[in-house]
Amino acid sequence: MMKKTTSLLVLAALLVSTVTGCGGGGAASSAAGNAQDGTQSTSAGSAAADDKSENVNIHIFGSFWPAEQNELTLYLLEQMEKENNVTIELEVPPQSSYTESLQMMLAGGDYPDVVNFSDHTDKMFTQGVDTGLFVPITEEIQNAPNLLAHTYDVTWEAVKTKQDEDIYMIPRTTVVRNDGYVLRQDWLDNLGITLPKDLVVTQEEFFDIMKQFTENDPDGNGKNDTYGLVPSPSSDGYLYPISVGAFDCYGWQESDGEYAYMDPSYEIGNENYKAALQYSADLWTSGYILPDWPILKSGDDGQRLYSGEVGCNVVFGGHVALRETEAKKLNPDAEMTYLAGISNSEGELLGSSNGAGIWGGWAVTNVCENKQRAVDLFDWLLSDEGWRIINYGEEGLTYTMEGDTPVVIADAYKELKNNSWGQIFVRRCDDPTFFLDLSLPQEELDATSEWIQTSMDTVIFSKDMGFRPAIADDAAFIEAENKRKEVMTKIIMGELPVDEYDNALTDWYAKGGQTYVEQMNEYIASKE
Amino acid sequence: MQSRRRDEDFIPRLLITLFVILVDVIMLYPIINVISISLSSYTGYLENPIMLFPTDFSLSAYNQVFQYSLMLTGYGVTLFVTIFGTVLGVLLTILTAYPLSRKQFRGKGIFMGLILFTMFFSGVMIPSFLLVKSIGLLDTIWSLILPGCLSAYNVILVRNFFSSLPDSLIEAAEIDGANEPFILFRIVVPLSKPIISTILLFVAVGYWNSYFNAILYIRSRELWPLQLVLREIIMSATAMNQSTDGNLAEMGNAAVQPIMLQYASIVVAMVPILCIYPCLQKYFEKGIMMGAVKG
Numbered sequence: 025m026m027k028k029t030t031s032l033l034v035l036a037a038l039l040v041s042t043v044t045g046c047g048g049g050g051a052a053s054s055a056a057g058n059a060q061d062g063t064q065s066t067s068a069g070s071a072a073a074d075d076k077s078e079n080v081n082i083h084i085f086g087s088f089w090p091a092e093q094n095e096l097t098l099y100l101l102e103q104m105e106k107e108n109n110v111t112i113e114l115e116v117p118p119q120s121s122y123t124e125s126l127q128m129m130l131a132g133g134d135y136p137d138v139v140n141f142s143d144h145t146d147k148m149f150t151q152g153v154d155t156g157l158f159v160p161i162t163e164e165i166q167n168a169p170n171l172l173a174h175t176y177d178v179t180w181e182a183v184k185t186k187q188d189e190d191i192y193m194i195p196r197t198t199v200v201r202n203d204g205y206v207l208r209q210d211w212l213d214n215l216g217i218t219l220p221k222d223l224v225v226t227q228e229e230f231f232d233i234m235k236q237f238t239e240n241d242p243d244g245n246g247k248n249d250t251y252g253l254v255p256s257p258s259s260d261g262y263l264y265p266i267s268v269g270a271f272d273c274y275g276w277q278e279s280d281g282e283y284a285y286m287d288p289s290y291e292i293g294n295e296n297y298k299a300a301l302q303y304s305a306d307l308w309t310s311g312y313i314l315p316d317w318p319i320l321k322s323g324d325d326g327q328r329l330y331s332g333e334v335g336c337n338v339v340f341g342g343h344v345a346l347r348e349t350e351a352k353k354l355n356p357d358a359e360m361t362y363l364a365g366i367s368n369s370e371g372e373l374l375g376s377s378n379g380a381g382i383w384g385g386w387a388v389t390n391v392c393e394n395k396q397r398a399v400d401l402f403d404w405l406l407s408d409e410g411w412r413i414i415n416y417g418e419e420g421l422t423y424t425m426e427g428d429t430p431v432v433i434a435d436a437y438k439e440l441k442n443n444s445w446g447q448i449f450v451r452r453c454d455d456p457t458f459f460l461d462l463s464l465p466q467e468e469l470d471a472t473s474e475w476i477q478t479s480m481d482t483v484i485f486s487k488d489m490g491f492r493p494a495i496a497d498d499a500a501f502i503e504a505e506n507k508r509k510e511v512m513t514k515i516i517m518g519e520l521p522v523d524e525y526d527n528a529l530t531d532w533y534a535k536g537g538q539t540y541v542e543q544m545n546e547y548i549a550s551k552e
Numbered sequence: 553m554q555s556r557r558r559d560e561d562f563i564p565r566l567l568i569t570l571f572v573i574l575v576d577v578i579m580l581y582p583i584i585n586v587i588s589i590s591l592s593s594y595t596g597y598l599e600n601p602i603m604l605f606p607t608d609f610s611l612s613a614y615n616q617v618f619q620y621s622l623m624l625t626g627y628g629v630t631l632f633v634t635i636f637g638t639v640l641g642v643l644l645t646i647l648t649a650y651p652l653s654r655k656q657f658r659g660k661g662i663f664m665g666l667i668l669f670t671m672f673f674s675g676v677m678i679p680s681f682l683l684v685k686s687i688g689l690l691d692t693i694w695s696l697i698l699p700g701c702l703s704a705y706n707v708i709l710v711r712n713f714f715s716s717l718p719d720s721l722i723e724a725a726e727i728d729g730a731n732e733p734f735i736l737f738r739i740v741v742p743l744s745k746p747i748i749s750t751i752l753l754f755v756a757v758g759y760w761n762s763y764f765n766a767i768l769y770i771r772s773r774e775l776w777p778l779q780l781v782l783r784e785i786i787m788s789a790t791a792m793n794q795s796t797d798g799n800l801a802e803m804g805n806a807a808v809q810p811i812m813l814q815y816a817s818i819v820v821a822m823v824p825i826l827c828i829y830p831c832l833q834k835y836f837e838k839g840i841m842m843g844a845v846k847g
Contacts, residue, residue: 091622091773091784118780120787121767124677128768131678132685327811331598354595 076109080394082401083113085129086140086386087122088445096444099418107409108401130157137392140448142384144183144193145492149387153185153192158387160190164399170406171399174452175381176200181551182380182489193385194402197453201479202269202365202375205253206329206339206347207233209359211242223364223478224373227270227303230366234312237335252312253336254328255304257320262509263516266307266338269375270366271300275486276548283541285487285548290541292529301515302522309518318517330354336363341475342459345468362475365482373482380489381453405450414446415457434463456480489551493543501536508532583822590614590815597812613816617785623820625774626781629693633777634759637697641755642748644702645710650736652707653714664711671704681768695769696762696777703758706751713747714740753829760825782817 093101105112115136117125126148129135135157141149152158165171175197183193204223212219215236219225225233234252236242242250255266268288273296279286288297307313314334316324329337330351339347344362351358365373386402388395404410416423416430422437423430438461451458456476460469495501511528514520529537581604588606589597596607617623648667652660675683680699689695717740725735741748763779770776776784 089784089787090620091776091781092620115771116773117771118767118776118784120780120783124767127678128681131681132690354598 076397076400079109079111080397081111081113082138082392082394082398083115083136084138084140084386085115085117085126085136086138086448087119087142088114088116088448089119090443091116091119092443093445094440094443095421096417096440096446099421100413100444100446103410103413104401104404108397108404110397110401112401135389135391137389137394138194138398139387139389140384141193141387144185144195144380144382144384145490146384149193150185152387152389157389158192159390159392159395160192161194161388161395161399162189162191164388164396165191165194167396168399168403170403170410171450174406174454176453178380178485178489179382179453182382182491183385187547187550193387194399194450195382195385196449197381197451198383199451199453199456199459199476199480200377200379200381200483200485201340201476202373202377202483203338203340203479204365204475205363206337206344206360207363208237208242208329208332208335208351209361210357211237211250211335212361213359214242214244215240219361219363222373223362223475224367225363226367226371230267230363231303231307231312234307234336235310238310238312242335243332250332251314251334252307254314254317254320254325254334256338257317257322257325259322260509261318262506263304263318263513265297265300265304265512265516267303267366267375268297268300269373269484270368271296271303272368273297273300273376274374274484275376275378276488276544277484277486283545285545286541287486287488287544290529290532290537292526292533298522298525301512301525304516305518305522308516318513326350330358332358340459341479342456342461342472344475345461345464345472362471364475364478373478374484375482376484376486378486378490380485382490386450402450405446406452411452411455414449414451416462417441417444432462437463487548487551488544491544491547493540493547495536495539495543498536501540504532504535504537508537586815586818590812590819592812594812613812614820616813617782617816617820620781620785622773622776622781622784623778626776626778629696629775630760630778633693633696633762634756637701637759638752638756640697641701641703641706641759642752645706645751645755646736646741646744646748648702648707649710649714650732650740652711655719667704667707677768684769690769691771691775692769693775696765696775697759699765699769700758703751703755706754710744710747710751713744717743756828757825761821779821782821786814786817 101112101114104110113136117129122142126139126141129139130148130152139158143149149158171194175195179195179197180191183191183195185192207219212233217233217236237250237252239248241248255264258264273288273294276285276287278284279291281291288294291297314320314328316328320328325334325337326347328334329347330353332351332355337347339362341362344360348358348360351360365375367373388398392398405414412430416432417437417440419425419430421433422440423432425431441462447458456473459476460472462469464472496505508528508531511520511524515522515525533541584604585602588603589601590613591606591609591611592603593608593610593612596603596610600607651657652664652667654660684690684695684699689698721739721743722735725739730738761779763777763783766775766777766780
């Protein structure tokens, strides 16, 4: 009887403990409450003096790679703390799962002071701005002379997230460029092709180079095993025309048509864009493009260049030397050179930017008690002192001073600099040395600098600045947009005639495209 | 007579043998191919990606994998989590399954129902995160062990096995004065080696391969398990930086071809499990079948 009673009591206790495990949403609710209340106290806090006499704690949540901190990273963090009198608490989730970690952090309620987003239009960021989690830092930015001096004007417009005058992000600038191509120099030599001095070719000349790379055994191995080029792999599975700048297509620009601003890829009957599509289709149907192009992933195009399957890639000018180094591991005779691009109908080299010169940035949360000090930390990185550490590293370790000129110590520089977290924080928009391998011989360095400068000088900013209209999230519009891209892909692959693109656009306009264009026009007009 | 029977059996046995050999080759080939590629140079891989033996032997991929100090900590964390988690998981499974297999336990239907319910419905990412956070396990090694330590499927398997044991054995022990713990650990468990080995392998492999809990609950890199470290190494090498929006300048370059790094990482991750499995194999098959016999 006792045993029976005892077991019934135990059973009851177990049942009760099972159901009391549910509930307990109090913690999350109070965190959300704090998120709203915290705005007031943070504003008051930021009005306090921003002098650096008091050491403050700055908690930074960011995506950094590689996973390990090398000597240069530790040195940079040490200098950041010392020069700004801060203690940095760096929270670095796995880079491969940064999005999930960011979601957990935002859901958990334990907010850091500064959060990194790799896209200023990221939904988590914009929602955080709407709910007040990420606060404006407009006043603080006005006290950041280095950030102001070394950031594009259009970039500041891009981080005015609510389309008012408030800035919601410390932008991480990326140099806006009109990228060119890397070509196998040894193949050009074998075929007797000499590039023009200004490294700009016409459409016909480019086509001919790709033809010769494909058909005339440029590697001299007696086999028909090479292709002209592989364009950049697509991230969304659709194919896009190459070198649209050569066809006078420069993204969103002023227009004489129905709308004040238009992108040629969205304009029905735009002959320039159709010419760009036809050009890519001709390259594909002629067999001058690597057949695997549609299924390649990011980075695969480089691998095919190194292996000698193709003789041409789209490339950032600062990476040509790297391409050659990698190719030589497989073929010691491989040499690379840079082609600035394909000229347009007027013989000019021009191309449009992709975005507003920003690669995400750093958002300040409403729990940050020292907004100015947080902004000052990033501002210091763009000061002469901080910028030298980012570009050259630590004196005595990765560079030495010869008079006033820093000279890199090649081996240490190569090993440490590219793996330093200094690459991740912020950059100067007007100084592409950040992207250079400073250990290259001076002659190569000069050539590379010239290539990068050309790409910076020939870029036209697309007026959309990476803006994403609200309609872009509509399911019907997404379907229409995918259909448009599908038709574009089929045209490039020769499965549809180029005039089908106008039909696809007509359909696109009917299913949300018109709203897209109107919203984009509104946005651009508000910025002009 | 016997030789005629042997002649009749010859062709079917030959066909069955050939079929089994084919299946063996299909199963073994990918593993041998992965190991061979990981020990080859990139040029060798390009020349012959379907190799069975290494071409142009090279350890550069392994050099890059092991030069990370996080590999050592990752191995340590994974070993601790796997060993401790497996012991705890198996113990909890046995302790949960045993009462559910006893006829005298009147509430077992309710508890079995609750356990089955968790197989179909469970908290997703954010509720699980909030739960772990609220009990103070965030950024601790226990967050890699305790969530998911007890699997409903394993409980059902073990319970079914325990149910299949003769009642007379247990009754005899009760008559001799044995209490429940004695019966469980001195009689039932020794008779249950097949099923215990089976779930031990399931649980151990599950812990060895896990990385998602670390993404959710771990903030310190020193607590990253091996699989997460390997994933980070591969992601850094492939330069598939998230959301670069195709910005070529932001994409770096790898010292070792990424494909080689991936294969080396696969080998590094699977070798320990390959070493343990043969020891438990003889129990594995038997355990699965016995657990499935009685509902």
